[in-house]
Amino acid sequence: MATPPTAPTFAQLLRDEGVSVVEVGDWEHHNRNSKGPWGPVHGVLIHHTVTSGTQNTVRIVRDGYEGLPGPLCHGMIAKSGVVYLIGYGRANHAGLGDPDVLAAVIAERKAPADNEATVDGNRCFYGFECENLGDGTDPWPDEQLLAIERVAAALCRHHNWGERSVIGHLEWQPGKVDPKGFTMDSMRARIAKRLGGAVPTKPPTTTLPAPTRPSVGLAKLVAAAKSDPKRAGTPVTYSGVTTVEAALVNAGHLAKAYLDGHFGTATVQAYAAWQRHLGYSGSAADGIPGKTSLKKLGDRYGFTVTS
Structure with a gap:
């Protein structure tokens, strides 16, 4: 007990x-x-x-x-x-x-x-x-x-x-x-x-091992976010959107019904909520991923960010 x-x-x-x-x-x-x-x-x-x-x-x-x-x-x-x-x-x-x-x-x-x-x-x-x-x-x-x-x-x-x-x-x-x-x-x-052995003394890793971490390209993700029809016409598809949406679902900012691989209005709003969670406000919390906010999302929810 x-x-x-x-x-x-x-x-x-x-x-x-x-x-x-x-x-x-x-x-x-x-x-x-x-x-x-x-x-x-x-x-x-x-x-x-x-x-x-x-x-x-x-x-x-x-x-x-x-x-x-x-x-x-x-x-x-x-x-x-x-x-x-x-x-x-x-x-x-x-x-x-x-x-x-x-x-x-x-x-x-x-x-x-x-x-x-x-x-x-x-x-x-x-x-x-x-x-x-x-x-x-x-x-x-x-x-x-x-x-x-x-x-x-x-x-x-x-x-x-x-x-x-x-x-x-x-x-x-x-x-x-x-x-x-x-x-x-x-x-x-x-x-x-x-x-029966000693407690491990080697400091453990707090991140996912590199081979298992998906990667997200910042430029491709921004292009997908900015191509929302409400912003600029024909949507751009990119596989990394799903990875980011899954992280936003886990963070509690995006409903799982919108985990669809499309960086649409709901995902933009969810990402803006993540930016506000980090302390951004105004135009800095516009829902378009930036390098710092995306890296922080990846560090917590298991993906790496590339350029």
């Missing part, structure tokens, strides 16, 4: 364990606390998403589905090994589960087979969704498995838990199969080995 740390401490715990972290919008305050308490926490629950595509998956776990509002986890572990922080507080991830399994997690012993669903898991577990189709054939890259290991070990280390405090959704709730494609016993063995 433990009290969750503050959101900034939570993020730093992951970074201190060597995890690459991307903070998504207002994740520190995105939660379901109005529906019930979160904490004390007893362990870490691992899931798979049954989705593909990192940005698509981030949107789903942040916003949720009809009848199951987001956040659907505290962090989403992408195939690249990057962990996207989605929410902090109560999240719709665990559902009702087996009280005997919870007792085993608390006692740090092998959990029995789950055959009941009567205990509120959303209250008492950290939840991490992992980008995977969950069909048993979709691969689990080494970088992703290492990130799962590091995330779980970071929280266990903080709370002085052992590897038995980490379980899969399939061990908690009857009928669930996630995560599928590796065994939780094998993951717990990795976590135990990591916990």
Whole structure:
């Protein structure tokens, strides 16, 4: 039993364990606390998403589905090994589960087979969704498995838990199969080995590894923004627009319905909101990307800027 740390401490715990972290919008305050308490926490629950595509998956776990509002986890572990922080507080991830399994997690012993669903898991577990189709054939890259290991070990280390405090959704709730494609016993063995060693001393990176970061050309993006029909006639198409729109969605400035690859009026208005967020005003917040504002957007939401 433990009290969750503050959101900034939570993020730093992951970074201190060597995890690459991307903070998504207002994740520190995105939660379901109005529906019930979160904490004390007893362990870490691992899931798979049954989705593909990192940005698509981030949107789903942040916003949720009809009848199951987001956040659907505290962090989403992408195939690249990057962990996207989605929410902090109560999240719709665990559902009702087996009280005997919870007792085993608390006692740090092998959990029995789950055959009941009567205990509120959303209250008492950290939840991490992992980008995977969950069909048993979709691969689990080494970088992703290492990130799962590091995330779980970071929280266990903080709370002085052992590897038995980490379980899969399939061990908690009857009928669930996630995560599928590796065994939780094998993951717990990795976590135990990591916990038996020293805390990493190498300062972790706080940005996406270069090979996984999309790039956005400033000149092409500005041309697309200025070609909005309300401004100058025929729209200019550019693939980088979608990357920027996804970042603006994650920042909370653009509705996901406008994530269409067209730098139209809605995207211009959203980018102007981002500029105002940075402190620009007047003509400096006109919704046309500039080098400094675009770089700051990319640094936070995972893309690089080229000329």
